[in-house]
Every structure is written in C-alpha cells, then in structure tokens.
Amino acid sequence: MLRKTLALFLSLVMIFGMFGATPVFAEHEGEKRAVIAKDLDEDEIEQIYEDFGVERGSVKEITVTNQDERAYLEGLVEDEKIGNVALSCVYIEMLEEGSGLELEINNIKWCTEAIYKNAFLTAGITDAKVIISAPHPVTGTAALTGIYLAYEDITGKSLDELAKELAVEELITTGELAEIIGSEQAVEIINSLKEILDEVAEMTDDEVRTEIRYIADELNVSLTDAQVDQILELVRDLQGLNVEELQDRLEGYAKALEGVKSVGTFFENIGKKVTSFFQTIGNFFSNLFGGNKNN
Secondary structure, three states, rough: HHHHHHHHHHHHHHHHHHHHHHOOOOOOOOOOEEEEEEEEOOHHHHEEEEEOOOOOOOOOEEEEEEHHHHOOOOOEEEEHEEEEEEEOEEEEEOOOOOOOOOEEEEEEEOOOHHHHHHHHHHHOOEEEEEEEEEEEEEEOOOOHHHHHHHHHHHHHOOOOHHHHHHHHHHHHHHHHHHHHHHHHHHHHHHHHHHHHHHHOOOOHHHHHHHHHHHOOOOOOOOOOHHHHHHHHHHHHHOOOHHHHHHHHHHHHHHHHHOOOOHHHHHHHHHHHHHHHHHHHHHHHHHHHHHHHHHH
C-alpha cells in the first residue's frame, strides 16, 4: 500500500513538473517581411513603413499587385471592392509557437481585425504579428493576398491552395454579413459552425440551415434566406479542408481574441492547480503518518 501511495505521489510531482517544461519555438520565429502594394508612391510607402514601425531596408520587401489580388478575389466580390490598383500593405513577424495572432489595422474600412484573423487561420497562418495598413481608407482586400506572399516567402513552403481559396471565400462571406449584422456576430456565426464541422458533415442541407438559424437566433440576429444559403455554401466548402486542423486553429483564434484575459485565466487556473497540488501533498503525508497513528 505504501509503495502504491508513493508511486501516486511521484506521478503527481511529474505532472506538476510539466508546467515548467521548455516551450517549443516556431521554426521561423523572428522572421519578418513587408509586403508593399505596387501602386503606392514614395511618400505613401514612407508612411506605410512608419505605420509598420520599421525602417525601409531593414526587412525584406515584397511587392503585391492588383493582378495578384484578382487571382483570388475576382468573381467572389464586387469589382468595386477589388478596384484596379493595389493599395493595402502588410507587415508580418513570426512569433513563438503558440503565441496566436496579433493584428493591427490602419485605414481599412471593410475588413475588421476579427474577420482577418479568422481568414488567416483558415488559410493556416498562425503565431504571427501582422500589421495591415494603407495610405488612406480602403477595403483591404489586397492584404490577404499579401499575407500569403509573405508567409510563403518566410517558410519556403506553399500554403494549401484550397485553404487559401476558402480563406478568401470566408473573408468575403463574413465581410458581407458584417455589413448587415455586425462584425462580431458574423464572425461568431462562422466560428460556431466551424466548431461543429464534423457534425455538420452528417447533416442534410436543410438541417444545416436550421442550425445556422438557431445560432443566429442565439445571437439575436435575423438572417435572410439568401444569407443562410451563402453561409451554407461556405460551410460545405470548408468541409473539404482537414476539419481537425481547422478546429484546432480556432483555439489560436480564441487566444488572439481574448488576449490578456486569456493570460489571466491561464494563471488563475495554474494557481488553482498549484493549490490543489500542495493540498494533495498535505493529504498524502497526513494520511501516511496520521493514518498510521490511528491504527
């Protein structure tokens, strides 16, 4: 009995020790890129670098064109949102693995931070600091293409083409919904459906429509039949991705969204586990010695 109790105690020590394990670092941590839209003049480029907080020449620069943008967006969004020039720029810095996405936007009038983050995660872009900026208010649609170029240049690997295409589709669908019902609600509806993609795969289209309306009702949002069908189409397309990986990325999204609150909750939970751990040790010795005294 004593051996079993000691074994349990040692197991608890080992488990507790895991909290101090050395973190795993991303392979490309610290790598940086600036993606500059081709149609900016020199003064505008200088302004963009001020927004990025870095000096031009201190980081590798990549150019994104309107043609690059159209390769993903044409046919998915109104031509006026794409325009004929590329104006939005991107700065990316790779962070430690598990850091999540940090995002800042300047002069972007259509895509919100939450919409961008969601689309990035769908494409497989995680653990990065991203700044999206333009010299004056623009829709920001070119930024997604820019982040693809930067991420692939840093890693030397191509992102999954289907994931990139679906991230664009998600950006558009969520952005159009946000115009009507608000960004927070639009993102919440899409994320709620991502969380149950494995279940949705077993549902009929009508059952998915019912689920979409249920989620919307919970958020006090009213959707038209056309909006429900647009969301349904996106959901069906997302099923073509690795569902497990996509759902894992949602945790990264939640971490980025919660920020300091998540950190506080984490340490609160750790504190509870520490207290519980030492209580267990106390009980162990109390039972070991106090129990023997009573026998």
